[in-house]
Amino acid sequence: MVPPPRKIGRYDLIKEIGRGNMGVIYLGHDSFSDHDVAIKICQTEMASGMDAEMYRKLFFNEIHAAGLLTHPNIVEMYDAAFDDAGYYLVMEYIASGETLDKFCCPDKLLPIEKVVEIIFKCATALDYAHREGVIHRDIKPGNILYDVDQDKVKISDFGVARVTDMEISQVSGTMGTPRYMSPEQVLDEPVTGQTDIYSLGIVMYELLTGRKAFEGDNISVINNKIVEQDPPDVKEFGPKVPEELVAILAKAIHKNPESRYKMGLDLAFDLSGLSVALDMPGRLIGEDERFCVARQLDFFGDFPDAQIWEFVRASMWRRVKPGEAIITEGEDDEYFYIIAAGTTEVSKRGKTINEMGKGDCFGEVGYVTRSVRSASVTAKNGVLLISVNTTMLDLASPLCQLYFNRVVMTTLANRVIKLSEKLVEQL
Structure with a gap:
């Protein structure tokens, strides 16, 4: 087994903090700016089932997509290069950040008002990205970081994003994580920003219920449910969820894009009018x-x-x-x-x-x-x-x-x- 590198480019590698299908994420330190950073080292041997050309496209796709975006709720990218250790991306490090996966369990649910706030911030970030011509295509709890201590929310991982005005070849075909795909993604139809809104709605469902919206033994079963069925009633698992929020969620995950929120800002606007605190719970x-x-x-x-x-x-x-x-x-x-x-x-x-x-x-x-x-x-x-x-x-x-x-x-x-x-x- 090859030992992990201690340095890549000008960055010192301190410890491994994450691992995915395409590589390893390290906590790094930039001695020039004296700041800690997150470094994703993309190693081709880890990209199982993926040819070198596809791997290269994903890497450069993320560079281009993330490089277009500067938003307080999107992980900022600082640098990208190639080294003997592989391709690498240098990104903003969220010290106490955890993915939303942790809070999608029945015994770890966040307060409803906090869920509303998190989804609001994600919706405004996606609205900004869509206006910049970037569709994420893989919104899921694992790609959203939440720092409880600093109350920060950050969308990450634009590897399969679609950049609408990008002239070079992009990653095409059905992209995303099956449980969070929109019906149009499953059917391999053209996607718009509404695809991200649908996926964000599924994330909101999980944060409110601690359950998956669509269960199944295999991808075919899950895909069929996404296209043909509605998820179980939120009230079944979250009886305290106000009816107004249930209605907002239903619109966000409507199977027909024509009946779904058109823009992230539309979703954010409805969420901002929802009071789930003080003496008027559930009042819009x-x-x-x-x-x-x-x-x-x-x-x-x-x-x-x-x-x-x-x-x-x-x-x-x-x-x-x-x-x-x-x-x-x-x-x-x-x-x-x-x-x-x-x-x-x-x-x-x-x-x-x-x-x-x-x-x-x-x-x-x-x-x-x-x-x-x-x-x-x-x-x-x-x-x-x-x-x-x-x-x-x-x-x-x-x-x-x-x-x-x-x-x-x-x-x-x-x-x-x-x-x-x-x-x-x-x-």
Whole structure:
């Protein structure tokens, strides 16, 4: 047996952290940037049943597809090259990340509101990828990383992705993992972004029930069920799942693409309106209601109605329980937040320094500079929170972005002025 390499390219290999059909994933260290990275070394002898040409296509396909994408919920690719040890990809390392496989077991299920949040983030990431011309084609729990400690969600492994404007030869034919394939994949019909939405819906089913959507002794049986049957009722295994979420799931995994969500953002929008916390379990915050709430906030005082509607559709709305952390000092977070209802407490180094309530906003420094948070914000009572990042806002018109960025920069300038005045008073 050949011993594992200690170094590949400029990267030190520390330990093996994963293994798949096409190679081994190592924890590596980049001494130039002094950062830990994940390195997938693709070794042809491990690609069972795959000829060298197919293997080469998969490798370069992943490079091209992942290289097109920069999104907070997609694993970032840093480098790719060939070495004596084989082809290798250098990617973002998620220190405490585990695949969602762990949370698809009956005794390991996540809270329903956390499942909604994870699927929301994946839906916005897929919407972004689809707009960039990339269809993943293999969305499954094993290709989604979740870091419980940092509350990070990352889609990975674009090896069989389809890039719509790619001129070089791509991996063709039926691609994906059987249990998570859409009916059109099983039937070898043309695929669109709706294929990924279907697969994400199947992931959501497993996260809510701890059961496979389609069971079978062989692939033929599973494929037949995917095309001809609906999965067992979610309520059979998850009686606490609200009816509104059951309806969202049914639309996501509808066998007919014409009746399925057209875009990831459509799925994300419905999920963001689903309240599964506080005193209104299962209640949907409808689009009209969200507009009325936003219209009353000072933040949107100068926005025309059309731009408020745009913002409502591009943002995430969620309820935060009393005592729940929204942002944590020292952690990465690129979202900007607006408080639609409730009160929050701001603390630094464990000491309370401020309170914020309805209409207040925060997170402008992290949103603009993508730097780590300088303070923590916690819900003091039940909070209705609006959040958005640059990727989500890119879906809005330039005019909506102009109004939004003007308010953000004004907020940032006012806080700098107040800080300067406070410093002068202390002199």
